[in-house]
Amino acid sequence: MSRFIDRVVLHVSAGKGGNGCASVHREKFKPLGGPDGANGGRGGDVILVVDENIHTLLDFHFHPNAKATNGKQGAGSNREGANGEDLILKVPDGTVVLDTDGNVLADLVGVGSRYDAAQGGRGGLGNAALASKARKAPGFALLGEDGVERDLVLELKSVADVGLLGFPSAGKSSLVSVLSAAKPKIADYPFTTLVPNLGVVSSGDTTFTVADVPGLIPGASEGRGLGLDFLRHIERCAVLAHVIDCATLDPGRDPISDIDALEAELAAYTPALSGDSGLGDLDKRPRVVILNKTDVPEAAELAEMVTPEIEARGWPVFTISAVSREGLRPLTFALAKMVRDYREAHPKPEPKRQVIRPVKVKDSSFTIEKDPDIPGGFVVRGTRPERWIRQTAFDNDEAVGYLADRLARLGVEDALVKKGAQPGASVTIGDVSFEWEPMTPAGIDLTRTGRGTDPRLDQVERIGADERKHARRVRRGLLDEDA
Template identity: 85%
Template structure:
């Protein structure tokens, strides 16, 4: 049995960039071929795209994790790695994308609309791209960057022209079934409808859609009943139709009080999309009142009594019976006219080519702060330093020297001196902690040595990687704990 799902949590992971290649051209009778390592390929993106053939978020309910493919590693002979394939996720029209904090990221309306949910990581540079006057044949390459990982909330808002609102058992589902070919569940108990039902109605040359939203009750805007879950499906409707049960036997209820209660809930409901580009507040939408169940004699008399009072509010009133189909023709033509008026006042936007406006990103800035957990230690925060550390092969001295040169040119060395860093101070960049050695002449021309080595690093008594890791665990209080406690 199919299920209607209109809110899901989706975990997306873009592909990782491929590592660069460290290679030297070797060919008979061609000595000194030079570096020829290619760059790694970019990781694939995760893209959400509106598909008019998709009507629910059911697939994401059962498959809440999506990951794009990784880029491949660069190869010798200047061959770059291939780019990872983008993962395109099909979503229904009217899907709204939020982050885990509730901030609006995208409002996907219209077939073909796309949103890049997660960007793939950049591939690492090969040693051919890293060669320079100082490093004519680098013995290292850069690692690829990880793709973006994020948690998204997808909410579906039905895209319909007319929204039917009313108390439970008011006859909304019956009205949709006789106006269109839709076959919603109909029964004689409240809250029969648990999901919105959409039907397509044709009236002359006009075709429009009608949404039957589950019954509202007083307090729906505050979470009572089903209203809070489904009120958002009314946000995109051009016309709201009050379906009133004139044959109800509930004491204290009458058509006027039902309308007033529903109007209070619509006015109190605040759309999650505060800057929605659709139609504004629900209280400002055109209204039509449908007095249903006129096939019951007492209901027909009550409808005749309250018609004048409702018309005094400026709303058109129609007395109908979904069972005997009385008054449906007049109602259909009236709804079609209201929808046509709306469409004339709000012409459909013509699809345009996307305009790319690059946004300047300042990645040169960084900050140096004292490490609150390590006395005399410092933490360097910044987009570039953290990215460079992730790209570095720390088992390659030449790669470490290249990282030191980049940090020195950025000004990290001078900033640490100004902060009062002492030789051997613990410095953390991203997830890596190392001991600062200011006597290492970073940023100057290096002495040519073997591939994968750096003579400047050999000039100091640098602690090995294993010892640095051991000291780091002691500073963090992890040394000496049992494996299950770490």
């Protein structure tokens, strides 16, 4: 059986941030005029946007990997690296975004709704931006960070007014094809419909949509047949319509037992979106029963026989033939009225142009735990320390020194001392382990050590008073610019 494409796993990778640049301003007679390495650009995001012209997730089935472009590196002369371009992926209305554990991350309803699915990495700061009083000409820059990379599950839940429920081959697609201009595939084998089709039906002043969804068989709520794929679509329909095949020759099936089987599956299904659609529980949605194929004489007889029993449940019954087009007008009127009543009771909210972004963490907390694998070792965890590790070019001593200063200022050094870390202990942060060398007794402000002064700049001091003064001005100018 071909795969159902209303559920896809999509691998999104945002762009990497560009590295910052370490550069020193050069001019004739002023070879070393101050740091002018610019910042790297941000990596592009991967963004999902609801588009009215997209109706399936088919594209993602064929292209399951989506990557935004990287930010460019910064350059000398304060030339910032360009940002990566965001990758915009168009999704159909009613797309639900889940993580691989099944948690709903976003429920995209309304054209224009956006979900920032993966954030680009931040660009690294260039040495101009890293300059400070204590570190006039840093000989290093920060690395750009990797963009977010993850697997997302996209599911499509049709947003339709009327959802057709029925066994395979009951005639759901046939019905949509005669009620609307939609031309779904119709065939006499089960599971002809693999992707829901939306039909637009007009009746007087009322226009409403009917979702033709895949057939349902007992056990669907446990995933049999196209079960869950089917049931997902029903969640967002205001009116549920049973389409019953009165001409089936399957032993053991009759209209009443078909309805009971479908109702049992609905009852067993736990909607992922319970409550949020504003439609209420599935079992409280209004229903109609459509007895189909009554152009077949036996079917017409059977329909007549079971009608009172179904009406006794309080559900309106319509006897139709999708093939001979009998009984369609009363059915259309009735559906239009139910949809109108529903809309009056639930005025449609303005289509939300919601932009869903993950919450930004501005978190300077960290934890230190004993490393279970290395005796005497420690593992430091925290958003900022882990980010700083990713930003550090470990082949550059100054960059490593800067990292050490940052960690010390955050209190990591002190905390390690308190935890009883010994010099030379293995300390792991993120992907990096190193031997810990306490730099100073705890408590001394490490930013004042002057570490980071580019030794080449010392030469400036030997050039002569005028040039020195000029160089200083340039430098101050740069510092002011960055402040």
